[in-house]
Amino acid sequence: DADVTQTPRNRITKTGKRIMLECSQTKGHDRMYWYRQDPGLGLRLIYYSFDVKDINKGEISDGYSVSRQAQAKFSLSLESAIPNQTALYFCATSAKGQGAFQPQHFGDGTRLSIL
Amino acid sequence: GENVEQHPSTLSVQEGDSAVIKCTYSDSASNYFPWYKQELGKRPQLIIDIRSNVGEKKDQRIAVTLNKTAKHFSLHITETQPEDSAVYFCAACRVLTGGGNKLTFGTGTQLKVEL
Numbered sequence: 433d434a435d436v437t438q439t440p441r442n443r444i445t446k447t448g449k450r451i452m453l454e455c456s457q458t459k460g461h462d463r464m465y466w467y468r469q470d471p472g473l474g475l476r477l478i479y480y481s482f483d484v485k486d487i488n489k490g491e492i493s494d495g496y497s498v499s500r501q502a503q504a505k506f507s508l509s510l511e512s513a514i515p516n517q518t519a520l521y522f523c524a525t526s527a528k529g530q531g532a533f534q535p536q537h538f539g540d541g542t543r544l545s546i547l
Numbered sequence: 548g549e550n551v552e553q554h555p556s557t558l559s560v561q562e563g564d565s566a567v568i569k570c571t572y573s574d575s576a577s578n579y580f581p582w583y584k585q586e587l588g589k590r591p592q593l594i595i596d597i598r599s600n601v602g603e604k605k606d607q608r609i610a611v612t613l614n615k616t617a618k619h620f621s622l623h624i625t626e627t628q629p630e631d632s633a634v635y636f637c638a639a640c641r642v643l644t645g646g647g648n649k650l651t652f653g654t655g656t657q658l659k660v661e662l
Contacts, residue, residue: 465650490649533642535593538590539590
């Protein structure tokens with residue numbers, strides 16, 4: 433789905449730098465999520481948001497922060513990057529659904545390398 | 548929290564054979580079980596899902612079974628083709644108050660279909 437767009441697609445940076453990954457969507461979904469993918473570990477949830485200004489921690493939120501100031505945008509920040517944050521990061525969205533599963537739709541990912 | 552185990556981590560089959568991937572989950576509150584396929588360098592894409600009140604679901608060559616009592620669910624691919632080669636992720640989902648859902652992923656199965 434080209435309508436979940438992540439920028440940048442690739443980034444190489446140094447330890448200690450502040451980095452922001454952007455996610456924007458044109459699907460009109462309320463729910464947005466950030467995951468990281470590491471080989472052999474699957475996808476792990478970092479943060480999620482149900483609406484503008486709503487922020488919830490996932491299972492691995494330490495070292496990360498997020499901002500949801502518009503329905504269509506959800507940004508992930510690494511305040512002071514460290515090498516073990518090197519990973520593939522995915523943004524996902526899902527529609528609002530009362531009591532029903534709404535599929536999550538993923539962006540193309542951002543490959544982040546921290547030296 | 549939820550824990551999802553997935554086996555095997557790698558699976559190699561001959562074209563035309565069947566492939567089976569198995570997952571177990573720990574949280575009895577999980578009520579939705581999607582499967583994602585991730586081709587090399589691409590985003591995860593939903594291929595099939597099943598609700599906890601259904602024991603089996605089929606879509607052409609793929610099927611998913613669920614044993615809620617044993618907390619097991621499996622993906623079955625019949626008549627495998629080279630384009631089925633990818634990493635497959637199972638996930639367990641708990642629908643949250645407010646209508647969003649929280650996915651916990653398995654660690655993935657690398658399926659290779661050989662000619």
